[in-house]
Amino acid sequence: MKVLVTVKEVAEVADDFEIEGLTIPEKFLEYDLNEWDDYAVEAAVRIAENRDDDVEVVAVTVGPERSEETIRMALAKGVDRAVRVWDDALAEADLVEPTATARVLAAVAEAETPDLVLSGVQAADDGFGATGVALAEHLDYGWAAVVNDLELDGEEASVRRELEGGVEELTTVSLPAVLTIQTGINDPRYASLRGIRQAQRKDLDVRTLDDLGLDPAVLDGEMTLSGMAKPESESDATLFEGSPEETAAELETVLRDAGVGAE
Amino acid sequence: MSDGDVLAVAEHRRGELRPVSFELLTAGRELADDLGGDLHVAVIGGDVDGFGERLNRAGVEAVHTVEEGEEFNHDVYAAATAALAGSVEPSVLLLPNSVNGLDYAPAVATRLSTPMVSDAVDLTVADGLVVTREMYGSKVETTVEVAADPVTVTVRGGEWPPAEDHGDAEIIPFDVDVDEASMRSTVRGFEEVGAGDVDIGEAEFIVSVGRGIEEEENLELVEELADTLDATVAASRPIVDNGWLPKNRQVGQSGKVVTPTVYLALGISGAVQHVAGMKGADTIIAVNTDPDAPIFDIADYGIVDDLFEVVPELIERFA
Numbered sequence: 128m129k130v131l132v133t134v135k136e137v138a139e140v141a142d143d144f145e146i147e148g149l150t151i152p153e154k155f156l157e158y159d160l161n162e163w164d165d166y167a168v169e170a171a172v173r174i175a176e177n178r179d180d181d182v183e184v185v186a187v188t189v190g191p192e193r194s195e196e197t198i199r200m201a202l203a204k205g206v207d208r209a210v211r212v213w214d215d216a217l218a219e220a221d222l223v224e225p226t227a228t229a230r231v232l233a234a235v236a237e238a239e240t241p242d243l244v245l246s247g248v249q250a251a252d253d254g255f256g257a258t259g260v261a262l263a264e265h266l267d268y269g270w271a272a273v274v275n276d277l278e279l280d281g282e283e284a285s286v287r288r289e290l291e292g293g294v295e296e297l298t299t300v301s302l303p304a305v306l307t308i309q310t311g312i313n314d315p316r317y318a319s320l321r322g323i324r325q326a327q328r329k330d331l332d333v334r335t336l337d338d339l340g341l342d343p344a345v346l347d348g349e350m351t352l353s354g355m356a357k358p359e360s361e362s363d364a365t366l367f368e369g370s371p372e373e374t375a376a377e378l379e380t381v382l383r384d385a386g387v388g389a390e
Numbered sequence: 391m392s393d394g395d396v397l398a399v400a401e402h403r404r405g406e407l408r409p410v411s412f413e414l415l416t417a418g419r420e421l422a423d424d425l426g427g428d429l430h431v432a433v434i435g436g437d438v439d440g441f442g443e444r445l446n447r448a449g450v451e452a453v454h455t456v457e458e459g460e461e462f463n464h465d466v467y468a469a470a471t472a473a474l475a476g477s478v479e480p481s482v483l484l485l486p487n488s489v490n491g492l493d494y495a496p497a498v499a500t501r502l503s504t505p506m507v508s509d510a511v512d513l514t515v516a517d518g519l520v521v522t523r524e525m526y527g528s529k530v531e532t533t534v535e536v537a538a539d540p541v542t543v544t545v546r547g548g549e550w551p552p553a554e555d556h557g558d559a560e561i562i563p564f565d566v567d568v569d570e571a572s573m574r575s576t577v578r579g580f581e582e583v584g585a586g587d588v589d590i591g592e593a594e595f596i597v598s599v600g601r602g603i604e605e606e607e608n609l610e611l612v613e614e615l616a617d618t619l620d621a622t623v624a625a626s627r628p629i630v631d632n633g634w635l636p637k638n639r640q641v642g643q644s645g646k647v648v649t650p651t652v653y654l655a656l657g658i659s660g661a662v663q664h665v666a667g668m669k670g671a672d673t674i675i676a677v678n679t680d681p682d683a684p685i686f687d688i689a690d691y692g693i694v695d696d697l698f699e700v701v702p703e704l705i706e707r708f709a
């Protein structure tokens with residue numbers, strides 16, 4: 128069995144950041160493995176650990192060289208090998224539509240023919256939440272989005288989809304399938320020192336769109352980023368300032384007025 | 391853009407139309423006005439006649455009812471929506487940015503070869519459609535111009551008021567052929583989760599804690615505060631994902647909706663899915679080190695400071 132897990136290195140903005148035009152300068156960004164993908168990696172590695180048959184886990188990312196650091200974390204956690212797709216066309220695109228990213232990932236998946244693809248529900252940076260399901264559609268695979276429990280048996284995946292308001296849907300999906308993984312499905316491990324050492328020796332295969340037989344025109348989206356700003360604060364919050372003693376005293380007044388602490 | 395029609399697809403679960411369905415009608419009507427087109431609405435599965443009646447609100451030209459199954463199944467929804475889009479030829483397809491919306495919208499967009507923009511908080515029209523959406527956990531607002539027709543857009547719940555007035559739409563049954571071979575998923579049922587000893591939905595005072603608490607051991611401090619204030623402890627999702635508190639303490643979209651007199655948010659950023667569960671509190675107070683944290687946008691009172699400094703002071707004052 129082969130499991131493909133899609134991972135993304137996402138940027139997080141610092142507490143104090145600025146926007147310049149349509150970008151946030153590098154100095155305000157910190158990079159990390161997308162939280163939702165971390166759970167997907169864990170789910171994939173557990174499948175490999177818990178099954179008797181041979182399971183190969185392959186990670187795929189679309190990202191610049193810098194993201195290799197993040198992919199190595201997935202390798203260190205037990206992913207067998209990794210594929211990274213990048214080239215000038217991807218580097219130059221200011222906004223890659225989720226359906227286009229899915230097209231690129233689909234080209235990798237077509238070559239790998241996995242039985243199961245695990246993606247994160249969404250990426251913490253652009254928050255499109257669309258790549259996994261679009262990927263399934265490109266591959267003509269079944270799918271399930273927002274999965275917080277997964278059992279595989281034979282030709283089927285039995286999943287729980289986490290709906291709104293504490294309701295879960297129980298669904299079966301035939302394989303091959305793409306599942307988008309929600310946080311909370313498992314408890315992602317930390318990479319061990321040994322894992323980190325081993326990761327250095329694992330395969331990290333770098334491909335261009337051309338290698339995948341894709342025309343750069345697949346990125347020619349009809350979407351352009353035209354504005355980026357810090358949201359206008361609609362806040363009419365009263366901010367308490369001063370030392371913790373002072374702010375806590377102000378807070379006490381508000382709380383007591385609201386009836387907190389009344390006998 | 392062509393004639394500028396909009397097709398909005400309603401959402402229902404277990405016999406009820408979900409609120410976002412009526413919000414979509416408002417967003418759809420505004421957009422159709424800007425585009426100079428009609429607003430079409432579709433409802434797929436369940437009691438489509440009853441749903442069709444209720445979706446017949448002012449400004450809706452036609453309600454397309456697709457009798458196909460009882461509950462949401464994405465294979466059916468993707469097929470029906472794509473077929474309807476072929477027939478209505480809308481300029482914009484509006485779908486809810488809900489868990490189920492995200493379970494079929496990307497498939498529809500891919501099938502129709504349209505761009506897809508998710509989680510829209512505002513929609514305007516210039517040369518093409520201009521979508522406002524957020525990135526980096528609501529810390530950055532972006533506008534995206536889409537020069538395509540049609541476009542698939544998912545709309546964030548709670549951003550548009552629900553359409554209220556009754557209308558005079560035409561109700562049109564629509565038949566789709568859902569090919570058996572394309573059905574790869576089967577919904578087996580539903581389960582409520584998160585029941586337990588405490589119902590935070592009933593709590594009057596809530597002390598809620600987020601990832602800012604850093605370590606499980608530090609929860610003691612929050613428990614102590616809650617004890618002193620005679621409040622109930624709740625949490626954002628990561629705390630529950632980590633197993634530090636049970637699921638019945640989770641506030642938010644996939645957790646509980648709470649409506650306390652006071653909601654004290656400690657080290658919670660205010661992600662949209664969290665806010666969905668607590669924005670109805672009478673008084674919202676936030677303690678967060680990040681002055682740009684979105685939680686301050688909905689807070690009535692705020693302290694930009696370290697919770698580990700403020701909370702002990704507060705405990706002392708009430709002890």
Ligand SMILES: Cc1cc2nc3c(=O)[nH]c(=O)nc-3n(C[C@H](O)[C@H](O)[C@H](O)COP(=O)(O)OP(=O)(O)OC[C@H]3O[C@@H](n4cnc5c(N)ncnc54)[C@H](O)[C@@H]3O)c2cc1C
Pocket residue numbers: 248249273489527599600601602603625626627628629640641642643644645646656657658659660661662663664667677678679680683695696697698
């Ligand atoms: C489909 C879906 C459903 C979801 N459902 C829910 C849900 O029901 N409920 C929910 O909560 N989330 C939900 N989420 C997750 C949500 O998107 C956020 O990831 C989550 O709410 C973030 O929790 P947080 O605010 O505790 O953590 P973070 O976003 O990491 O924020 C932590 C905050 O703590 C502050 N902080 C750090 N240290 C300190 C300190 N010492 N003192 C004070 N402040 C400090 C930081 O500045 C930051 O603002 C859902 C996500 C998806 C995709």
